[in-house]
Amino acid sequence: MFHVQLCPMTAPSETNPPAPPxxxxxxxxxxxxxxxxxxxxxxDELRLVLDQADGxxxxxxxxxxxxxxxxxxxxxxxxxEPSTRTRTSFExxxxxxxxxxxxxxxxxxxxxxxxxxxxxxxxxxxxxxxAIVVRHPAAGAAELLSRTVKCSVINAGDGAHEHPTQGLLDxxxxxxxxxxxxxxxxxxxxxxxxxxxxxSNLWILTKLGAEVILVGxxxxxxxxxEKLAPxxxxxxxxxSVIGQCDVINMLRVQFERIKTSQFPSVREFTRLYGLTWDxxxxxxxxxxxxxxxxxxRGIEIQSEIADGPQSGILTQVxxxxxxxxxxxYLVTSVG
Amino acid sequence: xxxxYDADDIRQVIESxxxxxxxxxxxxxxxxxIGIRTRGEVLAERFAKMLAGRGMSQLERGVLDITLYRDDLxxxxxxxxxxxxxxxxxxxxxxxLLIDDVLFTGRSVRAALSAxxxxxxxxxxxxxVLVDRGGRELPIQADYVGFTVNDVPHDSRVNVKxxxxxxxxxxxxxxxxxxxxGRGRG
Numbered sequence: 001m002f003h004v005q006l007c008p009m010t011a012p013s014e015t016n017p018p019a020p021p022x023x024x025x026x027x028x029x030x031x032x033x034x035x036x037x038x039x040x041x042x043x044d045e046l047r048l049v050l051d052q053a054d055g056x057x058x059x060x061x062x063x064x065x066x067x068x069x070x071x072x073x074x075x076x077x078x079x080x081e082p083s084t085r086t087r088t089s090f091e092x093x094x095x096x097x098x099x100x101x102x103x104x105x106x107x108x109x110x111x112x113x114x115x116x117x118x119x120x121x122x123x124x125x126x127x128x129x130x131a132i133v134v135r136h137p138a139a140g141a142a143e144l145l146s147r148t149v150k151c152s153v154i155n156a157g158d159g160a161h162e163h164p165t166q167g168l169l170d171x172x173x174x175x176x177x178x179x180x181x182x183x184x185x186x187x188x189x190x191x192x193x194x195x196x197x198x199x200s201n202l203w204i205l206t207k208l209g210a211e212v213i214l215v216g217x218x219x220x221x222x223x224x225x226e227k228l229a230p231x232x233x234x235x236x237x238x239x240s241v242i243g244q245c246d247v248i249n250m251l252r253v254q255f256e257r258i259k260t261s262q263f264p265s266v267r268e269f270t271r272l273y274g275l276t277w278d279x280x281x282x283x284x285x286x287x288x289x290x291x292x293x294x295x296x297r298g299i300e301i302q303s304e305i306a307d308g309p310q311s312g313i314l315t316q317v318x319x320x321x322x323x324x325x326x327x328x329y330l331v332t333s334v335g
Numbered sequence: 336x337x338x339x340y341d342a343d344d345i346r347q348v349i350e351s352x353x354x355x356x357x358x359x360x361x362x363x364x365x366x367x368x369i370g371i372r373t374r375g376e377v378l379a380e381r382f383a384k385m386l387a388g389r390g391m392s393q394l395e396r397g398v399l400d401i402t403l404y405r406d407d408l409x410x411x412x413x414x415x416x417x418x419x420x421x422x423x424x425x426x427x428x429x430x431x432l433l434i435d436d437v438l439f440t441g442r443s444v445r446a447a448l449s450a451x452x453x454x455x456x457x458x459x460x461x462x463x464v465l466v467d468r469g470g471r472e473l474p475i476q477a478d479y480v481g482f483t484v485n486d487v488p489h490d491s492r493v494n495v496k497x498x499x500x501x502x503x504x505x506x507x508x509x510x511x512x513x514x515x516x517g518r519g520r521g
Contacts, residue, residue: 030414055402055416055419058419059403062420062453063455064454066453067403067450067453068404069403326417329414333413
């Protein structure tokens with residue numbers, strides 16, 4: 001039972017005061033205490049996080065993979081939904097910055113006794129922590145928390161709203177591969193309607209000048225997505241765009257969120273929207289294949305492609321660590 | 336702002352420092368030259384070339400970003416941009432020449448020593464600075480000093496400008512720095 005006020009899917013208002021008009025990008029100072037989504041971030045702020053992640057990526061290549069930047073700080077992972085990659089990544093990121101990390105997940109906690117999200121968070125906060133990393137099935141949960149607690153809040157996925165660090169790490173990985181984001185054609189394929197990854201990707205990629213093509217069945221990929229940002233197109237015909245894309249980001253089929261007949265049969269989905277070997281042959285020669293994980297091998301993506309030389313899937317995981325170190329470093333610096 | 340030293344002064348003092356360093360380390364033994372970002376990195380590049388010209392054949396070069404090791408990071412406030420450290424050789428047992436532009440409070444050097452410790456255990460670390468402006472807050476001294484500037488008030492700023500990053504070589508003294516820029520320097 002979650003007592004969470006639902007926020008509009010696409011337009012949460014940030015609780016931070018608006019950032020002062022950015023001067024030159026190099027002089028920009030980070031002013032956000034929370035990272036709730038990428039929709040509200042300016043182009044300069046997005047670039048700042050990506051540039052900052054460069055500095056942190058190097059730390060993980062050292063023999064001592066730890067820096068004292070957040071020594072004495074406490075970061076709490078509060079996950080009201082299952083997660084392996086994101087939770088572990090945030091935990092390791094915090095540890096590499098020398099912060100102490102407490103893991104708090106729904107199972108075995110008082111949440112199962114009926115405590116509200118806010119009560120739980122306030123109680124965790126009362127133990128003297130500096131940042132909460134929160135994942136929750138309700139859109140707007142992170143924003144709601146940020147209004148009630150004094151520490152930093154980092155959204156690690158709220159319903160179908162946003163998953164900002166995933167959007168950042170995807171953009172970082174594309175920038176690393178191509179040296180730029182502006183001008184790239186990026187297809188995001190699958191269950192767009194239920195995907196927070198798609199939304200966070202859409203915001204950062206369009207702001208940084210990429211073209212985003214959303215691909216999926218009409219029930220899961222509405223034409224109205226084109227109104228969200230300039231540079232977004234929607235198609236229900238994967239094959240019509242496959243030869244033009246520089247990047248293909250395959251979303252996971254979220255069986256746990258599919259409760260209605262919006263979703264075609266799994267076999268039909270694979271036939272129309274799966275990245276099969278046959279489709280892969282028709283891609284650009286230097287196409288870059290991405291997937292936020294966990295993969296349903298053989299459903300949205302064929303194993304040989306996921307494990308092949310053009311796959312960036314494991315690089316995404318490596319870069320996720322650097323991006324999350326950068327985010328923790330930035331948000332905890334704002335009082 | 337007043338100019339303290341010009342390009343000629345800087346060229347001469349760097350030549351003389353290079354002579355001293357070349358005399359202190361054996362030519363046929365490895366020496367790691369590590370500059371602290373940003374001006375220390377530029378100076379390290381120059382010294383590497385000059386020491387190679389003086390017959391030192393086994394030079395390794397590196398760049399250290401000390402941001403994450405600063406002792407004022409836990410204070411709330413805007414954080415400086417973290418950039419990568421580039422040290423791609425084994426520091427273990429090796430003599431290291433650490434280079435920075437200005438030695439002031441000693442806190443930057445303290446941070447640099449902590450950072451170096453995470454890359455290995457150098458045999459010795461020697462410190463070279465272009466300007467020692469006094470005002471130490473930690474018991475840290477340089478082994479090689481270009482200019483010593485004694486009469487600068489604590490809240491003034493000593494700027495080293497180098498042609499590679501600033502268009503020309505000069506050392507200037509600037510009164511009343513902005514509080515953000517002034518913090519943690521040295």
